[in-house]
Amino acid sequence: MRQFWAVQTFVRAILGGLLAWLAIASPAIALSGSISSFDNFADEAVRALMRRHGIPGAAVAIVADGEIVAAEGYGWGDRAQSMKVNAESTLFRVDGVSQVLTAIAALQQVERGALEIESDINTYLDRSALRAPDAISQTTADKPLVLGHLLSHTDGFDPGWSVGTLVRSPDDPISLARFLQERLRPRLLPPDEMFLDSEVGITLAGHLVEIATEQPFAEYVEQQIFLPLGMTHSSFTQPIPDYVRPNLARGYELKGGQFHPRPSASVNSFPATGLVTSATDMARLALALLQEGCFGGACILPADEVAQMQRRQFAPHPQLPGATYGFFERFVNGRRAIAQHGRADGFRSLLLLVPDENIGFFIACNRNADRFIADFTQSFFDRYFPARHGAPPTPTPTTDPRDLAGTYRLSSYSHLTLEKLAVALGRVPEVEAIVNRDGSLIVGDRRWVEIEPLLFRATESETLLTFRRDDRGRVQYLFIGDSVFGTMERLAWYEPTRVRRAIARGCTIAFVAGIVFAGLRHRRRERWARWSAIALSITNLIFAAGATAIVAHSQPWTFAYGLPLSVRFLCGLPALSLICWGVAVGAIASSKLPTFARLGYGSIAGAGAIFLLVLAYWNLLPIGAI
Structure with missing residues (x-):
């Protein structure tokens, strides 16, 4: 196979030169605008969006018909060092875009026979001290966990392992094998059941590459992907090498009208999030993926592996976007694209390809500004691939819409760890599905009509929405939007954030009243x-006040560096609360209390029990869940 690949590389190099010569005389793609307009578009769009969204620095590269047709840097890469952004040499932290390279590295091993896409990964993990954990709902009839599941985010791993993935000290990063040994937890779902936006599986895929090649992941990618493609301004190495740092952009947050630098960090889960790269390096990668794995006379994957990588591997419905190996699908203005985005602290980035049109782009900025990336993407498609609006949807109701009403929550949050607290902080979106009298639905701020059984379309756009039932026929999931990330799970009546916040407030009032009540009771018996009632109330009030203060003064990325001492202290209070509650219940049951006193202390104990259930829901009990 290797010999065939070498011959194939030579033939493609010759044909590539011939096709490039022919391309000079003939247009290659049918776009709404000419190729010569790409540079002007990028310049105008990026500058306007930087002003609108307050972006200190950005870089963009557009590829089409086998060429880099636009590549430019804008603004400041590091304001303190007066370093301007250069599309060729300025490096950005691209976080999730790293997963494209990890998928390529894994598929290289599949092509070489060192890994198999459909083999149980424990076959390979037997060579290390690791073993893939079972799902908490695993049965003997479930499929084995395979490499394909890891590359398409259908492995069932819980997304909650962000705590400790970043380190500030250059001496702190640990080996990939050790990091996985310390952090792997039971999987949330059996494989191939659901797309979950988790870094766990793709990091594990990077470790499989290490096992197959018997060399460090970063070293392998540099030798087998970066060097062949001429990506001389890219690195996975952790900590970031000294020779890279002078060209590394600084991340910023905009606060009070001023840009504040974000701390530099090293990444433990580097196959999933550790890449630093430049715009033109990513353009070279994009060209290789759009040209059957080859660029500049070098091939990193054979054509059939590239096709497999870009092919849909999972989707919640045939008409909704799904996931590929290393990418996710998006539909923009009716066009299928595959993309991967990065959301590092102080950085945003996007690599997007439209394989059917042989075109793509990479864009990055050094500020937490999702709208900047989203607006550029929409502007790009509006300019070159305008929307083709179809006929208004024809309602064909076949489902009892009352089964669909309820509250749904975005599923890509931690279900099994302390990071589930992100739900309480309001960082995990929830929507209400409301049924209208005519059988249509209101979800979010849109009206939806049923066009097929359990398939709905927005009345003012072509966006689709669908539902999935469980084995007992109950609606379990809602899938919405133009990308596979719009997976939402149905909540029980007590799970919505508004309900749990109301419960927590009620308990807080009960604890304050309980302290007053107990303080007025001085009878010896x-x-x-x-x-015990006073101790229970004070413990829970300290926890509530401390949690509120930490939430108010913490940045979203604070916990990625590990739990601060104040948080560790708070995490110990639920155990103390449980002890106080047990003592209080025992004292109430064993003491000969007057009826009024028994009712008062019983109410405090009841509030304590409800509060403990809330803490358990957020994985604060038992302590082992932390």
Whole structure:
């Protein structure tokens, strides 16, 4: 196979030169605008969007018909060092875009026979001290976990392992094998059931590359991908090498009208999030993926592996976007694109390809500004691939819409770890599905009509929405939007954030009232009930006040560097609360209390029990969940 690939590389190099010569005389792609307009478009769009969204620096590269047709840097890469952004040499942290390279590295091993896409990964992990954990709902009839699941985010791994993935000290990063040994937890779902935006599986895929090649992941990617493609301004190495740092952009946040630099960090889960790269390096990668794996006379993958990488591997519905190996699908203005985005602290980036049109782009900026990337993407498609609006949807209701009403939450959050607290902080979107009298739905701010069984379309756009039932026929999931990330799970009546916040507020009021009540009771026979009730109330109030203060003064990325001491202290309070609650219940049950006192102390204990259930829901009990 290797000999065939070498011959194939030579033939493609010759044919590539011939096709490039022919391309000079003939247009290659049918776009709404000419290729010569790409540079002007990029310049006008990026400058306007930087002003609109307050972006300190950005870089963009557009590729079409086998060429880099636009590549430019804008603004400041590092304001303190007066370093301007250069599309060729300025490096950005691209976070999730790293996964494209990891998928390529894994597929290279598949092509060489060192890994198999459909083999149980434990076959390879037996060579290390790791073993893939079972899902918490795993049965003997479930499929084995395979490499294909890792590359398409259908492995079922819980997304919650962000705590400790970043380190500030250059001496702190640990080996990939050790990091996985310390952090792998039971999977949330069996494989191939759901797309979950988790870094766990793709990091594990990077470790499989290390096992197959018997060399460090970063070293392998540099030798087998970066060097062949001429990507001389890219690195996975952690900590970031000294020779790279002078060209590394600084991330910023905009606060109070001023740009504040974000801390530099090293990444433990580097196959998923550790890449630093430049715009033109990513353009070279994009060209290789749009040209059957080859660029500049070098091939990093054979054509059939590239086709497999870009092919849909999972989708919640045939008409909705899904996931490929290393990419996710998007539909923009009716065109299928495959993309991967990065959301590092102080950085945003996007690599997007339209394989059917042989075109793509990479864009990055050094500020947390999702709208900048989204607006550029929409402007690009509006300019070159305008929307083709179809006929308004014809309602064909066949489903009882009352089964669909309820609250749904975006599923890509931690279900099994302390990071589930992100739900309480309001960082995980929830939507209501409301049924209209005519059988249509209101989800978010849109009206949806059913066009096929359980398939709905927005009345003012071509966006689709669908539902999935479980084995017992109950609606379990809602899938919405133009990308596979719009997976939402149905919540029980007590799970919506608004309900749990109301419960927490009610408990807080009960604890304050409980302290007052117990403080007014001085009878000797009530001393154990009194002091345990006071201790229970004070412990829970300290937890509530401390959690509120930490939320108010913490950045979203704070916990990625590990749990601060204040958080570790707070995480110990639920255990103390459980002890106080047990003592209070025992004292109330064993003491000969007057009826009024028993009702008062019982109410405090009841509020304590409800509060403990809330803490358990957020994985604060048992302590082992932390």
